[in-house]
Amino acid sequence: MCSPAPLDYTQDGVLYTCARNILEQRLSDYRFLHSISVSQTAVVLAELYGVDEGEARIAGLVHDWDKNYSDEELIARAREFGVPVRDWEEDMAALLHAQTGAEALRREFPMFSEAIIQAVARHTSAASDMSPLDMVIYVADMIEPLRTQGNVGALRALVGKLPLEALFLKSYETTMKHLVTRHRFIHPDSLEVWNTYIHKERIGMKHTKKEHM
Numbered sequence: 331m332c333s334p335a336p337l338d339y340t341q342d343g344v345l346y347t348c349a350r351n352i353l354e355q356r357l358s359d360y361r362f363l364h365s366i367s368v369s370q371t372a373v374v375l376a377e378l379y380g381v382d383e384g385e386a387r388i389a390g391l392v393h394d395w396d397k398n399y400s401d402e403e404l405i406a407r408a409r410e411f412g413v414p415v416r417d418w419e420e421d422m423a424a425l426l427h428a429q430t431g432a433e434a435l436r437r438e439f440p441m442f443s444e445a446i447i448q449a450v451a452r453h454t455s456a457a458s459d460m461s462p463l464d465m466v467i468y469v470a471d472m473i474e475p476l477r478t479q480g481n482v483g484a485l486r487a488l489v490g491k492l493p494l495e496a497l498f499l500k501s502y503e504t505t506m507k508h509l510v511t512r513h514r515f516i517h518p519d520s521l522e523v524w525n526t527y528i529h530k531e532r533i534g535m536k537h538t539k540k541e542h543m
């Protein structure tokens with residue numbers, strides 16, 4: 331258990347160092363480096379979009395806390411933590427690492443803000459009411475420099491050019507396309523998230539049109 335006093339989320343702080351040291355034992359080398367990279371990318375995005383940098387640093391670092399568990403282990407952890415596991419989720423158990431990780435962190439780091447816990451929980455399937463920190467972590471997870479797949483370069487090029495919500499929606503679009511192309515299941519909650527943000531985008535477009543009439 332890490333108990334820093336005073337609480338701080340800086341890179342040299344006791345909390346970051348403690349979480350990083352535990353994480354190094356929990357994850358493969360690649361996943362550990364990915365986590366450091368997501369943390370650094372999240373800080374850059376947070377600076378750009380006016381989000382709390384300390385929370386972005388920590389949430390990015392620990393977002394894959396439960397990533398190394400097998401599907402069976404994740405389902406068992408979900409049941410232990412009271413995370414709902416529906417039948418169709420057993421085909422997509424890997425997604426559960428976000429929610430079980432968040433619950434594990436809540437227990438191990440009770441000093442973490444609820445915003446950090448929520449951003450971890452939402453980094454796979456997202457949610458219909460993403461906070462700016464949630465969006466920063468979602469996007470950072472996709473575009474951190476060690477990621478090479480798909481059109482991640484095109485997404486990186488949009489950083490700072492699009493508002494954060496539009497950047498998140500572009501990232502989500504990339505995920506949805508990836509799932510369809512690879513004939514993977516799509517989580518029903520993901521469709522709801524997609525429809526919610528497309529609806530918001532259309533409302534925004536209508537307002538913009540009216541303003542220019």
Ligand SMILES: [Fe+2]
Pocket residue numbers: 393394397427428453454
């Ligand atoms: Fe993840």
Ligand SMILES: [Fe+2]
Pocket residue numbers: 364368393394471
């Ligand atoms: Fe990740």
